Amino acid sequence: MKRILVTGSTGFIGKSLVNNLLKNKRKVFAIIRKSNKNIKSSSEIRKKNKNFYPIFFNKNHELKIKLSNIKPEVIVNLATNYINYHPNHKDIYSIMNSNIIFPTLILDLCCKSKISKVINICSVMQCDKNKIDNPLNFYALTKILFKKTMAYYQKTHPKKVFLNLYIGDTYGPEDTRKKILPIIIKNYKKNKKTTILTKNLKMNILHVEDVVNAIKILIDNEKKSNNYFIKSKKNFNLHKIVKKFNLKAERKLKLLWLNKKINNTDNKIKLKTVPKWRPRFNVINHVYKHLNESN
Numbered sequence: 001m002k003r004i005l006v007t008g009s010t011g012f013i014g015k016s017l018v019n020n021l022l023k024n025k026r027k028v029f030a031i032i033r034k035s036n037k038n039i040k041s042s043s044e045i046r047k048k049n050k051n052f053y054p055i056f057f058n059k060n061h062e063l064k065i066k067l068s069n070i071k072p073e074v075i076v077n078l079a080t081n082y083i084n085y086h087p088n089h090k091d092i093y094s095i096m097n098s099n100i101i102f103p104t105l106i107l108d109l110c111c112k113s114k115i116s117k118v119i120n121i122c123s124v125m126q127c128d129k130n131k132i133d134n135p136l137n138f139y140a141l142t143k144i145l146f147k148k149t150m151a152y153y154q155k156t157h158p159k160k161v162f163l164n165l166y167i168g169d170t171y172g173p174e175d176t177r178k179k180i181l182p183i184i185i186k187n188y189k190k191n192k193k194t195t196i197l198t199k200n201l202k203m204n205i206l207h208v209e210d211v212v213n214a215i216k217i218l219i220d221n222e223k224k225s226n227n228y229f230i231k232s233k234k235n236f237n238l239h240k241i242v243k244k245f246n247l248k249a250e251r252k253l254k255l256l257w258l259n260k261k262i263n264n265t266d267n268k269i270k271l272k273t274v275p276k277w278r279p280r281f282n283v284i285n286h287v288y289k290h291l292n293e294s295n
Contacts, residue, residue, distance in 0.1 A: 002073050004028050004029065004073070004219065006021075006029070006030050006031070014030075017212050018045070020212045028053065031066075032057075060097075067109050071114055077103050078121050079098060080098060083138065084137060100146045103120075104149050108153075116160060117163065123167065123168075125137060125139065126143050127166065127269045133148075150164070161223060163218050164226075165215065167211055170205060171205050172207055185291060188253055188291055193254040195255070195256045196257050196258065197262055199239040202237055203236055203238060210280060213277065214230050214277045218274060227271050236284060249292075253291070
């Protein structure tokens with residue numbers, strides 16, 4: 001039974017990954033910041049599955065003691081502090097701590113043990129204009145800096161496998177993030193209007209389970225260090241999706257379309273796709289389903 005260490009397990013993708021791994025009889029160690037909310041939710045998971053081991057911490061200096069007896073085989077780094085704009089001066093430390101310092105400490109500790117593989121989740125924001133390591137914003141810059149930190153550890157630990165998986169936007173059940181699709185569904189439930197920048201908005205969104213499946217392939221099969229990129233088969237136009245839904249729905253979606261100019265990303269990043277992976281879930285069908293459930 002593989003021992004897998006997951007950072008960012010309380011996030012949207014992290015929760016789906018942990019649940020999937022536990023269903024498949026993996027031993028999962030989750031590094032979690034200590035709070036009443038996290039302790040409660042973790043205890044509920046622990047009651048249902050004895051292969052789940054939450055590791056609570058408050059300060060970074062606690063990590064060495066907390067991780068000393070775990071000896072995981074694989075690390076999956078999902079820890080992230082996302083911000084779409086340039087942070088205030090006071091926020092810079094917290095973003096750098098979450099995206100660089102914290103995962104580096106985990107990486108350093110685990111590379112000194114029997115860890116065999118490190119999987120780091122990257123963002124397409126690190127590839128503005130489809131150029132690798134070209135940050136779109138400060139958040140992307142910090143993600144690039146950790147990726148470069150991984151490259152250093154790869155050089156000093158050549159027998160270990162280091163993998164970077166680039167992903168774009170995601171969607172799935174119980175998605176409460178401040179993302180465009182969850183916001184539209186939330187507003188629809190409340191019969192509120194949603195403002196969209198343009199009718200020309202094109203999106204490439206993966207279902208969260210497709211991302212999880214890609215990570216599982218890397219956990220089980222990949223034996224050489226590499227960088228990968230996964231995306232859905234095609235982009236979709238949000239205006240067309242809404243129009244199609246409104247033609248059949250008893251209660252229409254209320255959207256205010258602005259006429260702003262935006263740069264649609266085409267996601268033509270020149271990286272390999274994860275071997276033997278393909279998207280299996282249709283995001284639009286799931287969106288329609290969630291909207292109809294709210295009708």
